[in-house]
Amino acid sequence: MSFVNLEIGDIDLMKGYNKKFFNLLTGDSSLQKAINMKILILGGDGYLGWPQALYFSNKGHEVLIIDSLMRRHFDLKNKFHSLIPLTSLKIRVKAWGEMTGRKINFLIGDTRDFSFLSKAIRDFQPAAIVHFAEQRTAPYSMIDREHAVFTMDNNVIGTLNVLYAIKDSCPNCHLVKLGTMGEYGTPNIDIEEGFIEITHKGRRDRLPYPKQPNSFYHLSKVHDSHNIMFACRVWDLRATDLNQGVVYGVETPETKIDHRLATRFDYDQIYGTVLNRFCAQAVIGFPLTVYGQGGQTRGYINIQDTMNCIDLAVMNPAPQGEFRVFNQFVETFSVSHLAQIVQRSAKKLGLKVRINHLNNPRVEAENHYYNAVNTSLLNLGLQPHLLEDTVLVSIMKKALEFSGRINKKILEPSVNWRKTTNTL
Ligand code: NAD
Ligand code: USQ
Numbered sequence: 001m002s003f004v005n006l007e008i009g010d011i012d013l014m015k016g017y018n019k020k021f022f023n024l025l026t027g028d029s030s031l032q033k034a035i036n037m038k039i040l041i042l043g044g045d046g047y048l049g050w051p052q053a054l055y056f057s058n059k060g061h062e063v064l065i066i067d068s069l070m071r072r073h074f075d076l077k078n079k080f081h082s083l084i085p086l087t088s089l090k091i092r093v094k095a096w097g098e099m100t101g102r103k104i105n106f107l108i109g110d111t112r113d114f115s116f117l118s119k120a121i122r123d124f125q126p127a128a129i130v131h132f133a134e135q136r137t138a139p140y141s142m143i144d145r146e147h148a149v150f151t152m153d154n155n156v157i158g159t160l161n162v163l164y165a166i167k168d169s170c171p172n173c174h175l176v177k178l179g180t181m182g183e184y185g186t187p188n189i190d191i192e193e194g195f196i197e198i199t200h201k202g203r204r205d206r207l208p209y210p211k212q213p214n215s216f217y218h219l220s221k222v223h224d225s226h227n228i229m230f231a232c233r234v235w236d237l238r239a240t241d242l243n244q245g246v247v248y249g250v251e252t253p254e255t256k257i258d259h260r261l262a263t264r265f266d267y268d269q270i271y272g273t274v275l276n277r278f279c280a281q282a283v284i285g286f287p288l289t290v291y292g293q294g295g296q297t298r299g300y301i302n303i304q305d306t307m308n309c310i311d312l313a314v315m316n317p318a319p320q321g322e323f324r325v326f327n328q329f330v331e332t333f334s335v336s337h338l339a340q341i342v343q344r345s346a347k348k349l350g351l352k353v354r355i356n357h358l359n360n361p362r363v364e365a366e367n368h369y370y371n372a373v374n375t376s377l378l379n380l381g382l383q384p385h386l387l388e389d390t391v392l393v394s395i396m397k398k399a400l401e402f403s404g405r406i407n408k409k410i411l412e413p414s415v416n417w418r419k420t421t422n423t424l
Pocket of ligand 2: 180181271274289290291292298362
């Protein structure tokens with residue numbers, strides 16, 4: 001198989017790897033070899049990309065990060081910040097080297113810069129590209145026309161460039177692309193993993209599952225999915241589209257090694273995802289901001305499971321020519337239910353938490369059916385971490401540690417879906 005470089009290594013590196021895949025590569029599991037792959041992490045300075053880079057590096061893979069730093073620029077421009085202080089990417093990789101003896105290389109650049117991107121991919125020849133490098137929030141994409149256009153340009157053109165670079169320079173490489181459960185919206189039928197069997201006027205077909213996203217950001221992911229599926233069909237590329245649910249948690253075993261390795265803790269109205277936001281709100285006595293009735297139900301996943309899911313996708317690559325879709329979440333909750341769980345867990349820290357129902361700034365169903373399939377990753381061996389009180393307590397403890405940094409002004413939602421111009 002041309003997409004991996006096998007090297008003799010420490011058997012410990014094999015822990016957690018899929019045995020079937022190992023046998024496929026070596027033809028003999030008794031050979032006790034480790035797999036060292038070249039993995040390119042696009043968006044490797046972000047909330048998920050950074051811990052994923054550490055995760056793969058820790059397993060002995062050769063990791064290269066590419067990041068435009070657009071996320072850090074947004075914070076600087078708008079006076080937003082991660083609750084946990086962040087070091088620069090340069091200091092992060094240096095600290096990782098000091099603490100573990102492992103090397104991560106990085107390049108600062110934009111996926112929309114095709115000559116930069118294609119040279120990087122041609123030179124590195126990755127076995128897998130894990131693509132996190134997008135503008136990733138719904139509220140950002142709904143601020144105004146300019147932000148909607150940036151989201152489409154950054155995400156759709158960036159991903160198109162990735163596809164062209166793979167086709168031209170590294171056609172056997174496996175693209176693992178971060179999509180979102182929000183591509184499907186909230187249909188009144190079960191959500192399948194990417195495709196649905198349909199019988200229409202007596203004829204049967206397996207077709208892409210209908211997409212009804214709730215923001216221009218989520219729409220950009222739909223456009224990506226279509227482009228990737230098309231590229232796999234016409235150019236025989238291989239790709240896994242991971243339709244991930246809302247992520248929570250702020251630490252992984254690798255980020256905990258040293259404070260300089262911390263990842264982001266976004267709690268603001270643009271980048272903060274709901275559960276991390278609720279934890280930050282809880283520790284300063286800010287009433288939890290449930291939008292509307294709170295019946296909005298989504299799939300959720302612990303950041304540690306994100307790492308494991310991506311590992312499973314990388315180590316069990318899609319066959320050449322296949323566009324594969326996995327739904328990447330482990331549990332579903334309504335927003336009101338989450339608020340109640342946070343309220344209950346906060347009591348363990350002696351915190352009294354109030355819940356506030358705000359007028360919903362978004363246009364979304366607030367009471368709806370939601371039942372999504374997520375069996376593919378479980379079948380590959382995912383062992384989910386569930387949302388237990390201990391998990392919430394640990395996120396809240398982290399928030400308490402830095403509670404003096406919480407800026408209430410950036411907690412309140414100010415982006416209204418019904419308006420075409422919003423100010424932060
Ligand atoms: P993030 O904003 O923290 O990280 C994204 C990183 O990509 C940032 O460091 C940013 O600077 C970089 N980037 C953005 N556009 C780029 C470009 N054109 N070229 C190079 N680098 C670029 O976001 P995250 O939370 O780590 O999310 C990563 C991916 O996972 C995104 O694609 C997102 O849509 C997806 N996802 C995230 C969640 C979640 O809850 N965080 C859930 C589902 C899916
Ligand atoms: N919500 C509240 N109060 C808040 C924040 C959010 O009630 O203070 C509600 C929202 O209205 C929504 C739900 O909580 O109904 C989830 O909102 P979110 O901001 O946590 O998540 P979302 O906008 O969907 O986006 C996040 C990530 C995105 C990822 C997506 C996965 O920012 O990158 O794609 O989760 S999913 O939701 O499955 O599409």
